[in-house]
Amino acid sequence: MFYLFPFGDVPKSEGVIIYGAGDIGQLFIQQLEVTRFFSTIYVTDKKITSAKQEGAIKFVREDALLRLPAYPIIVASLKFADEIELHLKKLGVNANRVVKLNANHVMEEGQYEPHTFDWNEYYKDAEEHNEVQFQTYLEPLMQKYHFNLSQVMDFACGKGRIADLLSGNCESLICVDTSQEAISHCASRFDEKENVECRISKPEKIPADSGSVSFIYSWDAMVHFDYKSVDYILSEFSRILSIGGYAVLHHSNAREHQDFKADKNWRKNPHCRSEFNAEDMRHICRKSGFIVEEQQIMDWGIKALDCISVIRKC
Ligand SMILES: C[S@@+](CC[C@H](N)C(=O)[O-])C[C@H]1O[C@@H](n2cnc3c(N)ncnc32)[C@H](O)[C@@H]1O
Structure with a gap:
């Protein structure tokens, strides 16, 4: 959620007081620092125990509130706005000074497609888990099925952490990802490996010729x-x-999950899983000419959150 500072509702004033130093208060501070709408900005709430100044922002204890200039007080909370207003009145604040948020100030975060999202944080953290994920999930399937590894594709390879482990077993391996940065990284990571090629993909078209790939994993x-x-x-x-x-595909199993209701916006769901499940995969496979060889429902922080589908083109 994004909370817009209620610029239009605040009476003209040289300074302002934000009540609430939590997440919404921090968002307000950021907006006021950028817009420089007020020359003086105070922040206060019950949890502030000593006065301090950070840049232009003055944090003060709540009991100092009445000694401050009579600037408008903006309540940095939606849920507890009425309670806070009452509390401020009890402290002796004139009700005219209190400005509360309304629903128009609350904005849903945009619905990013996975290919437009910034995965840099992920790339950094994920490198630590390569071996254990590969050995636990992918290697047993490789041993069981003896996939044809003559022309392999790592779909949405990121910075190539899994490709690094598998490349030694492949005659040729094509790493594809929509992120230019990830693919440049892969290109230098695999510079010495002659059997690995890295290609920038598009959401609407994977850069590979028809019928040219023997095995895909993602x-x-x-x-x-x-x-x-x-x-x-x-x-x-x-x-x-x-x-x-x-193809061995690791996908979401969050739709109709027994522990939560999956949102359409994948970023709102546990571990950012999409509203999709094993049954959806079976349905898509049936109509796209794939046989589902097996599906492994797996835990990912939450029981049965994910699924690995092994599918075969017929
Ligand atoms: C969470 S990262 C996983 C990367 C890698 N598979 C790994 O395990 O480290 C998701 C990756 O999917 C890529 N991606 C998202 N949508 C894509 C698409 N339509 N085609 C190809 N890559 C895509 C992103 O750029 C990102 O690198």
């Missing part, structure tokens, strides 16, 4: 794809995979 990326995106990407997989070629 790890911890399609978990954020909604039904429409998976449906579309599977039509691309169907185009580029040779007949009989397998």
